[in-house]
Amino acid sequence: MAVAAVPNYMGCDFTDAPPGHRFGLYFDAWDQHWKIPDTEKREALKRVTTLNDTTRTLLGGLRNRQGALAGSLGDSVWRLPAAQSTAPFMTGLGNEHPLENGFSFLNPYGLPYLPGSGVKGVVRRAAEELALRFYDDTGGWDIVSLWWLFGFEPNSVYLTGPSDKMPPAQREEAQRWQDAYRNPETRDAVPRDRLEALIEAALNGEQQRRYREQPFLLLDELMGNQKWRDELRNRGALMFWDVIPEPAGGKLAVDIMTPHYGHYYQGNSTPHDSGQPNPILFLTVPPGSRFEFFVQCDPAALPASLKGSWQTLLEAAFLHAFDWLGFGAKTAVGYGAMHRDLDAEQQRRAEMAQQVRQAAKAALTLEQRAIHELQGWLDEDRGAKRKEPGGRLANRLNELLKEGLSWPAAEREDLAKLAEAIYGYLDWSSGKKKQERKAKIQQLREGATS
Numbered sequence: 001m002a003v004a005a006v007p008n009y010m011g012c013d014f015t016d017a018p019p020g021h022r023f024g025l026y027f028d029a030w031d032q033h034w035k036i037p038d039t040e041k042r043e044a045l046k047r048v049t050t051l052n053d054t055t056r057t058l059l060g061g062l063r064n065r066q067g068a069l070a071g072s073l074g075d076s077v078w079r080l081p082a083a084q085s086t087a088p089f090m091t092g093l094g095n096e097h098p099l100e101n102g103f104s105f106l107n108p109y110g111l112p113y114l115p116g117s118g119v120k121g122v123v124r125r126a127a128e129e130l131a132l133r134f135y136d137d138t139g140g141w142d143i144v145s146l147w148w149l150f151g152f153e154p155n156s157v158y159l160t161g162p163s164d165k166m167p168p169a170q171r172e173e174a175q176r177w178q179d180a181y182r183n184p185e186t187r188d189a190v191p192r193d194r195l196e197a198l199i200e201a202a203l204n205g206e207q208q209r210r211y212r213e214q215p216f217l218l219l220d221e222l223m224g225n226q227k228w229r230d231e232l233r234n235r236g237a238l239m240f241w242d243v244i245p246e247p248a249g250g251k252l253a254v255d256i257m258t259p260h261y262g263h264y265y266q267g268n269s270t271p272h273d274s275g276q277p278n279p280i281l282f283l284t285v286p287p288g289s290r291f292e293f294f295v296q297c298d299p300a301a302l303p304a305s306l307k308g309s310w311q312t313l314l315e316a317a318f319l320h321a322f323d324w325l326g327f328g329a330k331t332a333v334g335y336g337a338m339h340r341d342l343d344a345e346q347q348r349r350a351e352m353a354q355q356v357r358q359a360a361k362a363a364l365t366l367e368q369r370a371i372h373e374l375q376g377w378l379d380e381d382r383g384a385k386r387k388e389p390g391g392r393l394a395n396r397l398n399e400l401l402k403e404g405l406s407w408p409a410a411e412r413e414d415l416a417k418l419a420e421a422i423y424g425y426l427d428w429s430s431g432k433k434k435q436e437r438k439a440k441i442q443q444l445r446e447g448a449t450s
Contacts, residue, residue: 002040004028018055019112019252020105023048023283027098036098041281042254045099048283049252059111062244063292070294071352078311080293080318081352082344087337088255088284089245091118091328101282106242112252112285114327116240119293123240124150126321127313132158132180133189139316140309142189143181143219144198148306149297149313151236152202154229159222178223187219195219197303202234237301237310241294248288255284284335291327291338293318367411370400371418378422387426397422401440405447416441 003012004026014026022028029036029044036044051059070077091114095102106113127150130141158181162174180186195215199208207228211218222229258279264271295314299307319340321327326336364372377393380386388394397419404415419441 002029002031002044005030005034015050016052016054018058018105018110019048019051020103020107020110022110023097023103023105024110029098041099045254045281045283049254051247051250051252055111056250058109059244059246062109062111063246066241066244066292066294067352073296076297076299078295078297078314080315080340080345081348082341083291083293083322083338084341084344085245085248085285085287085289085291085336085338087287087326087334088253089114089289089328089336089338090255090282090284090330091115093282093329099282100280103283106244112245112247114243114245114291116242119243119327120150120238120240122321122325122327123314123317126325127317128156128158129324130317130320131186131189132177133183133186134180135320138189139320140313141316142191142194143186144190144194145306145313147198147234147236148194148302149236149238149310152232152234154226154232159229160226161223181223187216190216190219191305192216193305194303198234202232207231235301237298238314239296239298241296243291243293245285246290248286248290251286253284253286254281256281290341290344365411367404367407368414370403371411371414374400374415374422375418378418378425382425389426393422394426401444404444407447409447412444412447416444419444 004010004014006026012028014022014028017026027044028047029040031037031040067079070079090103091112092104093101095104097103104113104115105111124146127141127146129135130137130139131143131146157174158177160174161178162171164171166174192215195218196212199211199215199218203211222232256279258277259265260273260275260277261271264275297310299310302310322338322340325331326334327338328336330336361369361372374393374396377396381388381391381393400415401419404412407415419437423437
């Protein structure tokens, strides 16, 4: 029987623990000799994959907490509420684990997650490709806007260029990136005001004076001056939050890779097709899982022309990353691919709007709720083109005209205006009882003391 490497007093049933805890401290795959038999590896991983009810509640609570925090921060947080994976997702394969391949779990919760730093790296790469015009549509990106939002990186390959120490393929790719940076179209796309603001914010003394009159000279000279690149300090305005996926089917998955050239990789012999495959099992988040991205920005740190456009730029970079890059590990072989789920996004917005309406309704006084309900009935009747002189709308109004005599002045006035609108809709603003209704409304405005 396989057990976990924990003291006996802790027991052996860890089914209620989150997957990260069962994958780590409570990994129950050891035999009596404290070895993991090959036949036990798959079953041990399968036991990790299930998300029990407690874990699902925890996961939902964390996702809701992120959403609530983003809502409290308003426009300073950009949100992509519905991305769906189209391939298995994994991250943290390099973490140590008895089965060779690790996985990233968010402690202390034991839930799978994509670190915000990993999101930032992918989206920055997407923004660089757009800014350097590798594609027809730049999404509005330029190289200086990239530095404002992500920070200036002095060792970017498009600035340092190729090195003799690089392998030929890598050297060729580095040259391609630097040629793209040197392209006059890349330079012409840079807004002058953003470049001038960067010079004022990130340089000082001689450097600032040098480029104040010729700001675009900075773009050229950064390539040949490592010292000046190191002195250019600019912290990016974006902060990427950790992403907590919602696994499809409420569980993780087990995947397998079978390298056939282990003898070559380990330096034992030359590569050949008769090598013995070595199956390696690892955890993934299955396709169809949902991801929600949050990016916080400090607009005060941006030049004026970027304060209103950073969200549009960010959206373009994310969509480019979805189409061409992917998130997490092994993206070169198709893992981590995602797409934007517009239907789920629309549903999410509707849910958020409903939550806002419910919160606003919960904050109303009893008098305000009654007025709100009556207004809703009027809107429904108007939409249905329904006029019922003896219906619920007219009857409820008559009740409130009596109850409202003791209401505060502001609520009495709101009800009086609504009564006039209802009488007008029901064509009761004329006829024999016109004066009687006007008197009721006037009495309501004056209150019970009249």
